[in-house]
Amino acid sequence: MFQKIVVAYESSGASEAALRRGAEMARACRGELHLLGIVVTSGGLLLDPAYVPDELIEAERRLLLDKLEDTARVFAHAGIPTNICIRDGGPTAEIIGYIKEIKADLAVIGHSYKGVLARWFEGSVGAQLLESLPCSLLIASDGPPSLLEA
Secondary structure, eight states, X not given: OOOEEEEEEOSXXXXXXXXXXXXXXXXXXXXXXXXXXXXXXXXXTSSOGGGSOHHHHHHHHHHHHHHHHHHHHHHHHTTOOEEXXXXXXXXXXXXXXXXXXXXXXXXXXXXXXXXXXXXXXXXXXXXXXXXHOSXXXXXXXXXXXXXXXX
């Protein structure tokens, strides 16, 4: 079924759901898991690159790497072959580029609930991936936000 599964991770509750679903799929299919961290340095999710200090970008890269290394150790201990990659750029382009590079057959992303304005300003990575992703896409969700989170 799915032999190379990419989980796109970006430090949110939605990404935690994607990690869980990706690991479940890798275990069920006896496939390998690729954890892809994206340090956003371009695109609509980055307000103005001129105002983002290099130290902040490097700190984000370190946080992503630490989280993915810890996660990879847990998955490897559970018998799931796991690889890690950190990329800089726009989420959609980096996810598609990595998937093409390793010839993955499934991408897993988390679904984050956004209001109309946030979707308008930031766009939807999932919607953009649907347009040009060369493999299947699983969008993982922990469910809708509670009334307090909405």
